Amino acid sequence: MEENPQAEKPKKEKIPRQKMPEQNVSARIRNFNEVPLGYDPETAQREARRCLQCKNPQCVDGCPVEIDIPAFLQLVVDGKFVEAAHKIKEKNVLPAVCGRVCPQEDQCEKQCILGIRGEPCAIGSLERFVADWEADQGETILPSLLPPTGHKVAVVGAGPSGLTVAFDLALLGHDVTIFEALHEPGGVLMYGIPEFRLPKAIVKREVEFLRRLGVKLYTSVVIGRTIEVDDLLKSGFEAVFLAVGAGLPMFMKIPGENLNGVFSANEFLTRVNLMKAYDFPDVDTPVWVGKNVAVIGGGNVAMDCARTALRLGAKRVSVIYRRSRSEMPARHEEIVRAEEEGIIFFFLTNPIRYLSDEKFWVRGMECVRMELGQPDSSGRRSVKPIPDSEQIIDFDTIIVAIGAGANPIIASTTPDLKTNRWGYYIADEETGLTSKPRVFAGGDIVTGSATVISAMGAGRRSARAIHKLLMESKKV
């Protein structure tokens, strides 16, 4: 047998990748509970034992925040689960979140050496296991904070990027205040990603932890309206971190998008999540969804909308995607789950207008068949309509999940904050510093829609730069 040159202990017993149990399909489409159920300790240890403890671990290169993956896996093997969680938290403050929502198949697990011949180590599932284990032990022990510095920092937006900055700066002894527009902190973790993929109790637990570190959090405050960025700077905050995400829904701008029954993904998911429609009938705020729903788009957000609509009681949910299945950007496991749950897929199909009944409710769409063209320089294949291929399909609800952009509120009230043409803030890649002195930015509002872990990585880099700025200003 050929030996792996990187491995310290190459001879390993052959353990297959451990499957995580899941709720069965017929039950899960009628509830909002999490679909994967988590490992038990024995399964977790069996899976962690598959790790070869490589000397030059490729998985670490694949992780945007460079978690010491072999070290945490070894702690799992040794049964030191809480210590394993702490090891991850050295680099990632939200492991219970990332273990669930990171696209591991494109990051750490993609690089895992076991994946060359077989299946990679289930790093994400183990990250989730240790984080949940630690939480189940009762109140998490607070890390030691540095003595107060007296420096005040404002963070705008309580999504993963803002929460990370707040966490890092609080540990360094700074006085941090977060302003959040919505009535619940958490950003997309709270109002975007559905309960069945990321239970809201986990997000609440992480936010609570931040409060215990002394971070102040004001909700229902939209910066750029009554309070502007300049007001924050004038009122004693020495630095501001803008982490407002990319929450402005994109529409195709085709006729009929303003009909009743046509929603953006953002509006639909926010209503379900923030109005706790997933708890209906225990909570009295159901979200209306029709019987015959179409979701436009082929990414993770489209899958989230489709599966949410199904759980709210829709009889038939269809995903309308203009390319073919192999180009779908959604995570493979989410597509498979959607298919298992009975979601119908129309590939190479694109709406061109929505049709109305006499009361201005949507009753269907006219769409065209599409064909794929040649790949362009970036490898992306263009799509164009096939002439005379129009057809009408009946629907009573349309959810548009094609993309999201930058909300202009802050940029339009902060003249010296430079944006690019799509409205995203221009910020230094390493520090997050914008064109405005003492104002930093990170996450989706700089990069456009990306991932939780990249938003957190940006927060961490900016926290370092803000700390440096504050400590240097002390010397003056």
Add this chain to the structure above:
Amino acid sequence: MNFQSVGEILDFAVAKEEQSAQFYDSLAAQVRQESMAEVFRELAREELQHKAKLLEVKQGGTFQPAPEEVADLKIAEYVVDVEPGPEMSYPDALILAMKMEKAAFKLYNDLAVSTKDAVLRGTFLALAQEEARHKLRFELEYDRNVHQDDY
């Protein structure tokens, strides 16, 4: 519209590009965000480049369509009209631009259909093809950014 020579047609096309450039420059002066002003200045520059290309063609004397077809994503056909104004977003600016190119394409195509002279018809078709190419550039940019593949 009655054109007698290739030169006349090209003069007309040059004037149209010039007008479009002025239109975009006036929008650049109106919009509030500097990044959008830059978008419109860029669009104005593109129109002036088209104009320069036409002037070059005029020197050479003839202008005939290329054999390969320009792809039509038909986005300009399907999207609703937008009103130009100081708060315009970039996607709206792209819609405006693609619809202007589409209108120019249609004009030259119609002129080609109503022209009997083969040389003049060829010139109109070549101009129509140029406009189709400009439209495609805006449609691709719109498509790539509005339909986000990582959303």
